[in-house]
Amino acid sequence: MVQNSFSSLTMAELVNNIHPISAEVRQYINRTTTEYRLKKGEILIAPGTMCTRLYLIRQGAVRAYVKEGGQEITIWVCAEGELVTSIRGFFSRLPVTETVEVIEDSVLITAEYDDMQRMYDRYPETNIAVRKILERYYQDAEERAIIARMPRAESKYAYFVAHKGYLLNRIPLKYIASYLGMTLETLSRIRSRISRHK
Amino acid sequence: MVQNSFSSLTMAELVNNIHPISAEVRQYINRTTTEYRLKKGEILIAPGTMCTRLYLIRQGAVRAYVKEGGQEITIWVCAEGELVTSIRGFFSRLPVTETVEVIEDSVLITAEYDDMQRMYDRYPETNIAVRKILERYYQDAEERAIIARMPRAESKYAYFVAHKGYLLNRIPLKYIASYLGMTLETLSRIRSRISRHK
DNA sequence: ACATCTTTTTGACAATTGTCAAAAAGATGT
DNA sequence: ACATCTTTTTGACAATTGTCAAAAAGATGT
Secondary structure (H helix, E strand, O other): OOOOOOOOOOHHHHHHHHOOOOHHHHHHHHHHEEEEEEOOOOEEEOOOOOOOEEEEEEEOEEEEEEEEOOEEEEEEEEEOOOEEOOHHHHHHOOOOOOEEEEOOOEEEEEEEHHHHHHHHHHOOHHHHHHHHHHHHHHHHHHHHHHHHHOOOHHHHHHHHHHHHHHHOOOOOHHHHHHHOOOOHHHHHHHHHHHHHOO | OOOOOOOOOOHHHHHHHHOOOOHHHHHHHHHHEEEEEEOOOOEEEOOOOOOOEEEEEEEOEEEEEEEEOOEEEEEEEEEOOOEEOOHHHHHHOOOOOOEEEEOOOEEEEEEEHHHHHHHHHHOOHHHHHHHHHHHHHHHHHHHHHHHHHOOOHHHHHHHHHHHHHHHOOOOOHHHHHHHOOOOHHHHHHHHHHHHHOO
């Protein structure tokens, strides 16, 4: 068995980086989180189910989409180092409406909702850390709301290249197109137009 | 002078409703927040400035927009009972890129960033309350990202009516159109098509 | 009640993007 | 190296939405 070659964090390390926590809390987090491996194409969270877990991507990539009129609308795409879940399902405790799918072979670390609640109770300082994490993710969600409202397909793509360019040579264009609210063909034409014009 | 006829909350009451806080914290919040009145059309937060305040809308309505290629893209619209700020500016402490504008005569309650930081330090339980508030607002931001990606103008409008219908007979259609990522003319046509077909 | 300003609707036409189909290019497993 | 499967590109055309202009409807202040 080869050692992991990736350098991404554990859940406890991620929390500690945001807001330093005691060894006891780190232990609690390490004890209550588990590693999880999924193959490309597997479904992490299915619509209609309850989502009781938050995932940290150690390796791989994940996307969320909703079905709308036969089509899939990609809401977000995330890779290593990011926390993912069904945002509405996990926090509202209502059945999930989207699908969360692993789009590369992935290694995830899982935290259970109930364990997190106990953590907030027992170790109040973790509320500080999670408040800060949510502040950051809230900003990201706002970004996603802005890019999707740009009126021209070309501006959306330009914005995507500027802000999420690292995903370009990694994830299939069909997911990028769907994330940008356009068809694969439109994205392909924009890309060829751009490469011809310089 | 007539008594306020609206029943909306103070900042301390809002926090207390999410997570019960002590009288001391309520006092701290009441002491550090101030009421603020703005006329329709006034700018609450301007691009390029630093945003150091979070606002609770007691009465009125507020929207945020970014300028993109000469056009305004409305990111959100909020009314009484909602907390608003420059989401990225306030939390990142970087200059603001959007404009936040009062679209009705409004009464706002203002909380200063630095006062909030002191509150988190002095009264750790407020981190619990704000964590929960952020969980809720994070879900809303996710909704905004989904509605904007719907491929057809008509589905966006239907979704808006279902989820934010109470804003329909209140705020100008031009802001709704902009929020839905379409022109005022397109929205007007969709509405007349719908009223004709039933 | 009237004039004025703002918001919304309607029309004609143009531009952008989507749909369907097929080909080309690239990736994967043996 | 080859066959197969997946992803991306290209073309022709249709549908949707945007643009510009003008009219209609509604709101506001005196």
